[in-house]
Amino acid sequence: MFLRRLIFGLFLTTLSYSANAQKAYINPGVDTTDVRIKEVIQFYQSYLGDFKGKKLPDFNKYWSVEDCKNFKIPDPSVYGIGGDYPTVSMATVKTIFYVKPLSDSLYILKTTGGWIDSLKTCNLLYNSNHYIKKTKSKRLEFITPYQYSIDQWESKKVRNVTFFYPKKIKFNSTRADELINQIKKLEKDWNSPPIEIKYFYTLTYDEIQFIRGFDFTLGLGNADKPTGISNQTDNIVYCAGSGENYFHEVVHIYLNPMHKNSPLNEGLAVFYGGSMGHPLKWHIKLLQDYLINHNAIDLGKLDNFYFMDNYTNPNSTILGMFCQLAYDRDKINGLKRMMTYTSIKEILDKEFNIRPENQNEALRKLIYNYKTID
Secondary structure, three states: OHHHHHHHHHHHHHHHHHOOOOOOEEOOOOOOOOHHHHHHHHHHHHHHHOOEOOEOOOHHHOEOHHHHHHOOOOOOOOOOOOOOOOHHHHOOEEEEEEEEEOOOOEEEEEEEEEEEOOOOOEEEEEEEEEEEEEOOOOOEEEEOHHHHOHHHEEEEEEOOEEEEEEOOOOOOHHHHHHHHHHHHHHHHHOOOOOOOEEEEEEOOHHHHHHHOOEEEEOOOOOOOOOEEEEEOOOOEEEEEOOOOOOHHHHHHHHHHHHOOOOOOHHHHHHHHHOEOOEOHHHHHHHHHHHHHOOOOOOHHHHHHOOOOOOOOOHHHHHHHHHHHHHHHHHHHHHHHHHOOOOOHHHHHHHHHOOOHHHHHHHHHHHHHOOOOOO
8 A cells, every 4th residue: 555655646746747658768779670679669659558547448459359358457567556547657757678579479578667756866667578479460469478478377276266376386275275265254244146266376476566567566675575466357366475365355356346435445355364464463463562652643644644664554454453343343244334434534433433633542542452462
């Protein structure tokens, strides 16, 4: 969430520019005298030009019939950092720096995207990879990094979840069964039919971002930790570090569409599946300690409190605690009631009798008093 807020701030400051700045520069050294490379660049530039702010291209013009049949959004890089704003539209400056024929009919094109700040410093948002093939009919079309590297992957279906994982990983049936059992309970509690899910998992998030089309996205690097992201349009989970059971992102696929106006969707996923490899109570304990040592934090401005460290998001932890308190009080009916509210203000008022004028003090007390050790 920290990254999404950072990018959202960037988006607000560059909206008018980025919506009309999709064409990429071509870096010196790219051989535009090669007619094959020139054709590939023109194809890619046309694709970029069809992103109009949040509006997506007609994928049928650029992707195979099969891909467009199987996916509403066949390009896994479109929402590379999360949220609902295309990553390429966030970048106000884009440069094609590498184009190489891999064979007579397959090419790789690399682009860097970012923005120039007020100090005229270039800030990097992503480095992307696009694989482009020429069909027998001489039509250019994209293929996904997964399709390109498919010989390095295995797949296995368990109930309604198809797992995709690198061959170097040994499939853990016990972990997969744990996920399926959690899904069954979720379906029962929320009266939901099974949803067919494609579940990609790797050891590191760098590997996940690679199969989504990136060498780098803002936030990669730093210490490895369990991380995931979900595509609720095509019901795909991408995750790393938790193997076959990253339940948090599965919860998003099942429950987000039911509660489109709820401010608690992230909190509900943290309640059910924890965050970054740790359960909700672990994060609440860190939050309690942090608030004790940071009296200047104003919980009356809850939206502004979204970063503590690289492991605990205080905002989603607090939202998860709201869900936990509702469940402790009224079980699944409490959760369902919570998800009908459309604002945090309404939740604080109706569920916890907290008014705006005393929100900081009352919310701190609610957090301090939460028992994190059973």
